[in-house]
Amino acid sequence: MAVYTEVSLAQAQALSTRLKLGNVGSLAPIGSGIENTNYFLSTDAGEWVLTLFERLSASQLPFYLQLMQHLARHGLPVPEPVAGDDGALCHELAGKPAAVVNRLPGTAVEAPDVHHVEQVGATLARMHLAVADFAPQQPNLRGLAWWQATAPAVRPHLEADAGALLDDEMVYQTHLAQSPSYLQLPHGAVHADLFRDNALFDGLPGRERLCGVFDFYFAGVDSFAFDLSVTINDWCIDDDSGHLDETRADALIAGYRAEREPTGAEWRMLPAMRRAAALRFWLSRLSDWHAPRDASLLTPKDPRHFERVLRDCVANPWHPGA
Template structure:
């Protein structure tokens, strides 16, 4: 959630006229995140988030908005897109596709405790269950093909040791086929900054713009890698155990998933190392742009390569 496209008060007021919302009070750009332009918007009848989609495929946007609506109607705590007076949820602002969603209560936590990790594990399993009835399909835009192509693009830009690590890891993961594992709708980016808490209670999950259909286990690996590692690249065993146990209490893993777990954890770590490396070497222009440190996910990947996976039990 960064600000790449500026919006004026006059432009936003005209945009909001399409919606059954009250008078605009104020708005503010959101600096976190790396993909879309986001603003907090306050009106006389509520608090909202305006998103301008910067790089996402326009044809994919109904999937993301439809999924949020689907999950919210099944009592998953996530934003619900606001429909315009014509019933549509997708509009345009400053030449970019745009949407309004309701703003949820709570705040993200930088250093989650065990109870919060347990709650996040439960939420992920509940989302996977609720997503089974979502009828739309969308491939993972950051899947194996993207990982290979992005690594190839980055290898000439990085130092020799980094290039060798990327090449070796890609070779190691060629034996991993996520399509052989149980599939479903996944969030694919359920990081700490995408889950809001009120105390230890979840207020909501946000930022569904990487959601897709892929291996459910991959979604668990993405979440564990963010929530259960310290900044120095070492895992927190108590947090990992709480998250995995809570998830498995609602969805038990198959034997194939248990066997694939080591490489799936590494694939999830590689995906975010690559995306951060890309943003580091090919930065985008914009106000309040937030570029995350790629070294964090290199440390996570190297931990798995040196020590093996976090236990599933």
């Protein structure tokens, strides 16, 4: 992903030696994404992803790394962090907290069809079931409190109609979060960022199998309906218009229901949660666009996409099976 911190081969070798991963053969920066510094790391012991955390502190990281470990050990196709001799999953490199995870096979799919999204839905549901016995707690750090702090910072950059949309949605979501219906939603540790570029498929065209879900560094305890909505809002959206592709959305929901049946409250709240999910990513892209950080290979994403998605969620609330 974006490269904020340069890592030398010597530094990578020192970490590899500490983790008993052998000699480093290559170290290649990963240019996509915007949050952390990432490298592909090749050693005698295999292929890995090295991440240096630019915003998260060492005290926050155990939640994310333990969640990945928990899901991997429950048979989910997620990377498992490499532990040191002391059992710690978080390490230090170049003055930053760091982690090493196994590199998963496969490639991302830019134009998913029903074959892909059904598998994504099923895997998401399995993740929601698997966290029933995951004890660590940490709130979604990009939840309502972050929206309330970020909205005033980006508001001056918006044209009148976009500013009015943001103002109205912030009022709506603030009231929604206090409602009995919202409080009834099942919660647990969720990925909260399961976009197309965070999933890997492998196999012949038209017969690909989902073989990896990664980048858990926006995870937190939130509603499963919000996590489902985040996923729908990327995998099932027409990229040009922001409109929902109901064929793909129905397939994703079918895959999800094959593993976990949502509660009545989750069904009722899904249109509102899709609005929440669109707002969350509109705000983060606005923040990255108007207040970018210095980084090699960094390309902020256009926030207008999620403005279009939010407008469509408001104008055309979608109820599965309706």
